[in-house]
Amino acid sequence: MPSQLSVSFANSSENTATSARIILVHEKTGVLGSLSASLLLLIETARSDAEFTAKSGTFLPLFTAEGAVLLAGIGSGLSAGTDAENWGGKLYAQLKKPPFTSAIFPADEMAADIIMSVGFGAVSAGYHFPLYRTKDEPKKIEAHISFIAEAADELTTLWSDMQALLEGVFCARDLVYEPANILYPTEFAARCLALKSSGLDVEVLDEAKLEELGMGALLGVGQGSARDSAVVIMHWNGGGTEAPVALVGKGVCFDTGGISLKPAKGMEDMKWDMGGAAAVTGAMLALAGRKVKRNVIGILGLVENMPDGNAQRPGDVVTSLSGQTVEIINTDAEGRLVLADIMTYVQDHYKPQAMIDLATLTGAILVALGKEYAGLFSNNDSLSAQIMKAGDAREEKSWRMPIGKPYHDMLKSHIADMKHIGGPYGGSSSAACFLEKFVTNETPWAHLDIAGKAWSEKARPTVPTGGTGYGVRLLNKVIDDWQTPAKDVSDS
Numbered sequence: 001m002p003s004q005l006s007v008s009f010a011n012s013s014e015n016t017a018t019s020a021r022i023i024l025v026h027e028k029t030g031v032l033g034s035l036s037a038s039l040l041l042l043i044e045t046a047r048s049d050a051e052f053t054a055k056s057g058t059f060l061p062l063f064t065a066e067g068a069v070l071l072a073g074i075g076s077g078l079s080a081g082t083d084a085e086n087w088g089g090k091l092y093a094q095l096k097k098p099p100f101t102s103a104i105f106p107a108d109e110m111a112a113d114i115i116m117s118v119g120f121g122a123v124s125a126g127y128h129f130p131l132y133r134t135k136d137e138p139k140k141i142e143a144h145i146s147f148i149a150e151a152a153d154e155l156t157t158l159w160s161d162m163q164a165l166l167e168g169v170f171c172a173r174d175l176v177y178e179p180a181n182i183l184y185p186t187e188f189a190a191r192c193l194a195l196k197s198s199g200l201d202v203e204v205l206d207e208a209k210l211e212e213l214g215m216g217a218l219l220g221v222g223q224g225s226a227r228d229s230a231v232v233i234m235h236w237n238g239g240g241t242e243a244p245v246a247l248v249g250k251g252v253c254f255d256t257g258g259i260s261l262k263p264a265k266g267m268e269d270m271k272w273d274m275g276g277a278a279a280v281t282g283a284m285l286a287l288a289g290r291k292v293k294r295n296v297i298g299i300l301g302l303v304e305n306m307p308d309g310n311a312q313r314p315g316d317v318v319t320s321l322s323g324q325t326v327e328i329i330n331t332d333a334e335g336r337l338v339l340a341d342i343m344t345y346v347q348d349h350y351k352p353q354a355m356i357d358l359a360t361l362t363g364a365i366l367v368a369l370g371k372e373y374a375g376l377f378s379n380n381d382s383l384s385a386q387i388m389k390a391g392d393a394r395e396e397k398s399w400r401m402p403i404g405k406p407y408h409d410m411l412k413s414h415i416a417d418m419k420h421i422g423g424p425y426g427g428s429s430s431a432a433c434f435l436e437k438f439v440t441n442e443t444p445w446a447h448l449d450i451a452g453k454a455w456s457e458k459a460r461p462t463v464p465t466g467g468t469g470y471g472v473r474l475l476n477k478v479i480d481d482w483q484t485p486a487k488d489v490s491d492s
Contacts, residue, residue, distance in 0.1 A: 002170050005092055005126035005143045007119050009107070009159065011152040019102040019146065020068035022091075024109050025054040027075050032109040039066055047071070056083075057090045061100065068099045080113035082395045088121030089461030095122070095143040107149035112158060115147060120162050124462040127170055129177045161290050165476060168286025169469035175278035176454060176467030180254035180271045184227040185302035188253060188274065192232045192281060192300070199288040201235035213345070217320040217337040220328070222303035224258055224311025231342055232300040234284045239295035245482065246352035247284070247475060248343055250335040250359035251277030251302040258305045258331030259313055272467065273335070275454025276358035277302065279471030286476050294479050299346045301338035305331070317416045321345060322438055327416040335361050336420060336431055340438045347440050354383055354444040354485055356478070357435065358471050364427035365401075365449040371456065373399040374470070375449035377432035383444045383485040390477035396470055398448055407433040444485040 013019075023043065024032040031043060042064055046052070052060045056075030061068065072091065078084040094100055107115050122145065130140070149155055175183065175191070183191075189204045196202050207228040210219055215231070222229035235244075252273040256262060262270070272278075277300040284298040312318075316328045321341040328337075339357055346352060365375040374391075376398035378384040384400055391397040407429040410422025418437060422430030432447050439445045453470040456463065463469075 002128055002174065003123045003126035003166070004128055004141060005095060005123050005145065007123060007145050007147065007159070009147045009149065009152040009155045011148070011150055013104050013146070013148045019104045020070055020100045022070045022072050022103050022105045024106060025052075025071050025073050026077065027054040027073065033106045036066070039064060039069070043069070043071065057087055059091070059094045061094070070094055070100055070103065078110065078114050078118070080111070080117045081393060084114045084117035085121030085124070085395075086461040088118035089125035091118065092122040092125040092143070095145060096141050101141055101143040103145050105145055105147045107147035107155065112151070112155060115149075115155060116158055116162050119147065119159065120166065121462045123166055124169065125464065127173060127464055129174060129466070132179070164289025165286045165473065167289055168282040168472045168476070171285050172278040172282030172469040172472050173467040175281060176272045176275055178271070180304070184253050184304055185222070185230045185251070186228055188251060188277070188300070188302050189230040189232050192234060195234070195281070195285055195288075198285055199236070200284055201237070203233045205231040205233070213321060214319065215321045215341040215345070216318040217326060218301050218303060218341040220312045220316065220318040221252070221258070221305055221334040221337050224308045225304035225306040226308070227304045229303040231345070232302065234281070234298040236284060236287045236292070236294070236296045238287070238291060238293045242295050243353040244295040244297045244350055245479060246346045246350060246355040247280045247296060247298045248339060248346060248355060248357035249277035249280030249298065249300045250274065250339055250357070250361065251300045252335055252338065253302060253304050255305045255332070255334065256307055258307050258311050258334065260330045260332040261307055262332060269455065272455045273360050274302070275360045275450055276471070278454070278467075279358050279450070279469070279475065282469060282472040283475035286472055287479060290476070292476075292479055294482060296479060297346060297350050297352060299342045301342040303334070303338055305334045320438070324418065324437065325416040327413040327419045329419050329421045333421045333431070335359050336434050339435055343435065343438045344440070347443055352443065354380075355439070356387070356446045356448065356475070358448045358450055360451040360454050361449045362428045362431050362451055366452045368401070368428060369399055369452060371452040373397050374453050375428050376400045376446060377403050377429070377449070378446040379403075379436060379439060379442070380444035380446065380485050380487070382483070383446050386478055386481065386483060386485070387446055387448070387474070390481060391474050394473040394477050396453070396474035401429060401432070403429055403432050403436060411437075442487045444487060
């Protein structure tokens with residue numbers, strides 16, 4: 001795993017004599033656990049001198065005759081989930097500083113679910129991506145934390161689930177970090193094929209097969225690139241004979257805007273325009289690693305949007321896999337064309353009980369929601385409620401946005417069945433309505449516009465600056481808590 005922090009669980013601290021000790025301090029009841037009288041006196045003196053109140057997420061390093069000690073404030077106590085994860089992320093920041101790079105943690109002082117959250121947050125915070133640095137790399141500090149508990153074996157078993165989830169998150173982050181000259185569509189597909197070792201069934205449809213099928217919308221996006229397009233289908237079959245849930249990811253490995261060329265400033269960021277496909281890949285890896293008892297299909301549309309002499313033009317008309325024709329207005333609105341064809345494919349071939357797509361689709365969603373929420377659009381109230389609840393629980397939040405006839409009307413074309421973009425306003429909603437035109441048989445469907453969430457210029461306690469892996473934990477939580485949504489189609 002690409003984390004600078006490793007964890008282990010033991011029922012004795014006998015083999016950790018050279019490790020620093022983490023001592024938990026409650027803001028009201030004081031030090032937790034049994035300590036020698038001399039150490040306890042030293043700690044209380046140091047707390048008083050430093051005015052250490054044990055506010056949650058505050059730390060005080062001490063150097064004593066009994067070794068290095070890190071006082072760790074937990075306030076009035078930690079809660080499992082985001083609270084403890086963020087605390088764990090702050091703890092990791094302390095573990096980067098010698099002599100605390102090897103530390104023991106009194107796990108019996110906390111409930112097992114809180115320990116799992118602390119460990120998850122700390123390891124997540126330790127993610128790094130040093131692959132292309134050959135010099136001037138910030139000093140790499142490998143840290144280790146040993147959780148000491150009587151029930152170490154049980155905690156180890158629980159941790160295997162957390163490790164699988166972290167592997168999925170880190171997979172998504174790695175993919176988003178990769179430069180586009182390395183991670184082009186067929187290379188992305190090859191990396192998905194390598195995930196067969198995790199237990200996933202993986203199939204790749206090459207460009208010749210896509211032409212044979214008639215994926216004209218997707219192929220139109222990629223026709224200006226020297227790189228072939230591809231579609232990847234990943235299967236996790238853990239649920240017997242039930243209909244699968246389909247996870248759909250936009251995988252534009254680089255987006256120049258095509259003929260409707262983007263401004264040069266900031267275009268380098270468009271290597272992460274495949275954030276939706278990365279999230280679906282990481283989610284599928286985590287589902288397989290955790291052996292979730294559900295059937296899930298992950299499908300990725302992988303293309304590169306480039307402006308060569310063969311590139312798609314504004315005004316072109318393409319025929320989608322569904323048979324519907326689309327007038328191209330702006331070639332920089334390419335992601336919805338990719339999604340349209342793979343949404344049709346997954347519905348036709350697998351008849352999913354529901355479909356969730358993730359895409360870095362519109363800049364307009366950033367105008368509406370900033371970087372705090374993903375935009376959620378759906379034809380189904382109960383599916384929307386499940387996604388929002390899961391996002392709240394995993395700090396991967398979404399906010400439901402409107403769709404309906406006024407936005408569909410924006411897509412009327414004088415020459416084809418539809419245009420692929422609407423007018424200057426409501427761009428995220430009209431984009432979602434375009435996708436809705438490719439939802440068949442009232443399939444419960446949700447679209448997550450993650451343009452503000454796939455990459456972050458600001459670090460959070462558990463997420464370093466850069467690729468966030470947004471969507472992996474959200475999708476896993478949705479699948480864990482899955483309830484078949486009623487087909488109560490809604491315009492809201």
